[in-house]
Amino acid sequence: MTKHFITLNVNGTEHSVYVDSTDRLLDVIRERLGFKSVKEGCGTGDCGICAVLRDGRLVNSCLAIAPQCDGSRILTLEGALEDPVMMKLQERFAANNAAQCGFCTPAMLLASWDFVRQTPDPSTEETKAAISGVLCRCTGYYPILESVREACKEAVKA
Amino acid sequence: MPPFDLYSPTNLRDALEFKESKGEGTVIVASGTDLIPRIRRRQTAPPVLLDISSLQDDLRYIRQTDGVVRLGALATITDLLDSPLFRGKLSVVREAAEKFGAPQIRNVATVGGNVCSASSSEDLIPVFLVLDAKVKLISAGGERSLPLRDFILGKRSTALKPSEILSEIYFESPSGRYWSAYEKLGRRNILIISLVNETLTLSLEDDLLTVTSVRIALNRVAGRVPALAEKTEEFLTGRSLSGETIAEAQRILASELKLTSDFRASAEYRIEVAQVYLKRLIQRCAARISGS
Numbered sequence: 173m174t175k176h177f178i179t180l181n182v183n184g185t186e187h188s189v190y191v192d193s194t195d196r197l198l199d200v201i202r203e204r205l206g207f208k209s210v211k212e213g214c215g216t217g218d219c220g221i222c223a224v225l226r227d228g229r230l231v232n233s234c235l236a237i238a239p240q241c242d243g244s245r246i247l248t249l250e251g252a253l254e255d256p257v258m259m260k261l262q263e264r265f266a267a268n269n270a271a272q273c274g275f276c277t278p279a280m281l282l283a284s285w286d287f288v289r290q291t292p293d294p295s296t297e298e299t300k301a302a303i304s305g306v307l308c309r310c311t312g313y314y315p316i317l318e319s320v321r322e323a324c325k326e327a328v329k330a
Numbered sequence: 331m332p333p334f335d336l337y338s339p340t341n342l343r344d345a346l347e348f349k350e351s352k353g354e355g356t357v358i359v360a361s362g363t364d365l366i367p368r369i370r371r372r373q374t375a376p377p378v379l380l381d382i383s384s385l386q387d388d389l390r391y392i393r394q395t396d397g398v399v400r401l402g403a404l405a406t407i408t409d410l411l412d413s414p415l416f417r418g419k420l421s422v423v424r425e426a427a428e429k430f431g432a433p434q435i436r437n438v439a440t441v442g443g444n445v446c447s448a449s450s451s452e453d454l455i456p457v458f459l460v461l462d463a464k465v466k467l468i469s470a471g472g473e474r475s476l477p478l479r480d481f482i483l484g485k486r487s488t489a490l491k492p493s494e495i496l497s498e499i500y501f502e503s504p505s506g507r508y509w510s511a512y513e514k515l516g517r518r519n520i521l522i523i524s525l526v527n528e529t530l531t532l533s534l535e536d537d538l539l540t541v542t543s544v545r546i547a548l549n550r551v552a553g554r555v556p557a558l559a560e561k562t563e564e565f566l567t568g569r570s571l572s573g574e575t576i577a578e579a580q581r582i583l584a585s586e587l588k589l590t591s592d593f594r595a596s597a598e599y600r601i602e603v604a605q606v607y608l609k610r611l612i613q614r615c616a617a618r619i620s621g622s
Contacts, residue, residue, distance in 0.1 A: 173333050193336035193379070196366075216367035218521070220434055229408070229437040235366050236438075237359070239336050240383050283433070304520035305432025 176239035182207060183251025191238040198222045198233040201246060209249040209278035213307070220306035223279040224248050230286045232305075249278040257327050258285050264319035272310035279306045284320045288327055296321070331370055338381045342388045343470075345495060348380055350470040353492030356380050360404055361438035363431070364447045382495065389442070389497060400500045403442025407431065407454075410441070420503065422510035422529055426457045429514045432521040442496050445478065448488050448555070455482065455556040456529040456547035457512060458499055466498035473497070485554045507534045507542070509615040513607040517594075524549050525595045526603040530611035538620050539570045546611075548604055552588040561586045562608070576612055580605040 179188045180200065187205055201224065202210045213221035215234050222233040225247040252258045261284055264270070271277040280303060287294070287302035294302070299320050300313075308316065336359075337352075339345035349356065357376035359365050360383050368374045382389065382404070390404035392413045399415060407430045410416060416423040430436055430453050444454040445465065455478070463478045467490060478499070481489050490496060504510070510531040516522030527549045533542040544566045551557035562583040569575050584605055589597035 174335050176336070176338075193334055194331040196331075215370060217363055217435060220432065223434055230434050231438050232363075232434045235362050237336060237362060237366070237379075237381070239338060240359075240362075240381050242338075286433075301520060302433060305434040 176242070178239060178242035180205075180241060180243075181245045183247060193237065193239060195238040196234055197224070197226070197236040197238050197241050197244075197246075200238045200241075201233060201248065207248045207250050211275065211278070213275075218307070219276075220283070221276055221279045223282055223306060225282065225286060230283055230305075247282075249282055252282070252285060255285070257288055257323065260326050261285055261288065261319065261323045264322045265316070268315040268319045268322075270311055270315040270319045276306055276308045276310075280308060280316060284316070284323070288320065288324050292324060292327065294321075294324060332372065332375050334369070334376055334379055336379045336381055338384060342385050345380060345382055345385060346468065346470040346493075349495060350493045352378065353494075356492070358382055358446070358495060360440045360443045361406075363435050363439045364443060364452075394503060397503050397505075398500055399503050400498055401441050402498055403440060403496050405441050407436035407439050407441070407444075408433075411436070415503075419505075419508050420461075420510060422457055422460070422512045422531065425512040426453050426514070426527075426529070429453065429512075429520070435521070441499055445481070445499060446488055446490065446496055448482050448484075448486050450485070450549040450554045450556055451523045452556065453514065453524055453527055453549070456527060456549055458501065459547040459556065459558055460510065460529045460531045460545035461501040461504075462545070463499050463501040465496055466500065467491070467494040468497045469493040469495070479558065482555065482557075504531070504533075507536070507538070507619045508532065509618040511611045511614045511618075513611060515603050515607075523594070526550075526600050526607065528604055528607040528611060530608070530615060532612065532615035532619065534571075534616065534619050537570075538616070539572075541566050541569055541571060543567060546583070546608065548587070550589055550600065551586065553590070559583055559586050566612075571612065571616060576609050579612075580608055583608050 175190050201207050211221050213219035217232050217235045224233045226244050283303050283306050356378045359379045389402045391402040392405050407427050410427040444452045458478050464475045465481050512529045514527040515525050529547045531545045546559040549556050565582050584601050587601050591597045
């Protein structure tokens with residue numbers, strides 16, 4: 173199997189690694205580079221737990237083959253923690269118990285963050301659609317939707 | 331994951347030359363939203379993947395020229411949603427894109443990949459079928475065009491030759507008393523494989539009742555392949571729309587569908603839904619035509 177030499181910019185830092193044809197973006201980010209907020213759930217694009225922002229777009233990192241991502245700019249939760257909107261989202265998630273087991277929380281925060289920044293005053297239906305690609309098996313989603321709504325409100329105020 | 335080699339071409343010519351010499355057994359990958367899960371589930375085991383995702387400059391576009399809408403194979407579902415072309419008579423494209431996957435999937439999944447995957451879970455194929463779309467297939471030796479209905483040969487089977495790449499899907503932009511609409515039913519609203527999806531385009535005479543032309547496609551018509559419901563189309567063409575006409579069309583559609591039950595739904599249930607959707611789609615399109 174061929175080796176590929178790729179360069180990824182993850183959370184603002186360049187990383188160059190050798191990868192196999194079959195390595196996924198997820199494997200590289202989590203196992204090789206150590207960004208543990210990115211997790212494997214289903215591995216087939218159904219659960220969204222491996223979501224990252226690739227060149228500004230929310231994607232499932234389990235579906236991208238690493239060699240395809242050469243030159244990409246990747247953002248994981250670790251790289252967005254200090255952002256004011258993300259801080260507000262985290263605060264609302266904590267206040268509303270929007271995380272129970274916590275497994276989906278990094279992906280849920282990233283999906284919510286991506287959405288809040290683009291949609292300042294969303295409807296409940298729009299919010300549901302925005303986080304629909306990330307599955308949560310604990311919360312029943314309502315605390316999450318509430319948290320996103322509150323964060324949007326405060327983002328508009330600020 | 332089962333092993334495979336990946337070739338990343340430097341440009342379109344390089345990709346076509348690779349297909350020319352090593353096309354046999356090579357599978358094209360763009361975003362991988364369909365292919366990677368299939369490889370992981372051991373449903374397919376291609377020895378070599380040709381990665382065309384880097385050919386954005388050549389293959390990612392949505393444009394309208396001389397009344398023809400052209401979608402580059404690498405246009406994503408999100409690109410369809412962002413395009414102003416699908417807000418009027420062609421809103422069927424937008425409706426299907428809104429119900430497609432989830433944001434993470436829509437951001438990368440491509441129209442070319444959806445068409446080439448050729449299965450009943452590909453939500454865009456019925457849409458492109460009712461638009462009488464054609465596909466442009468390019469190779470090192472030249473190019474050819476084929477109506478989409480002739481391109482899809484069966485479940486996960488297309489007329490694409492080993493030396494070819496699907497580069498574009500194109501169709502005429504409709505005019506006149508015309509509208510299009512889409513319905514999809516799954517076990518949940520978003521990120522779900524269609525049990526039934528049904529697409530319809532309708533053109534009416536000036537009396538707003540007589541059907542000039544109609545196209546109806548479903549994700550399954552016979553077996554598990556998206557296709558046009560030609561007998562129902564034929565019945566409706568030239569007829570005046572009434573409750574009776576629609577009821578008869580529903581009966582014809584039911585007799586035309588040769589479905590089998592599977593773990594997602596029974597054949598009877600799918601047929602029932604298809605009939606309800608037929609009426610709903612005709613009414614929605616007729617209402618929009620009358621209103622515009």
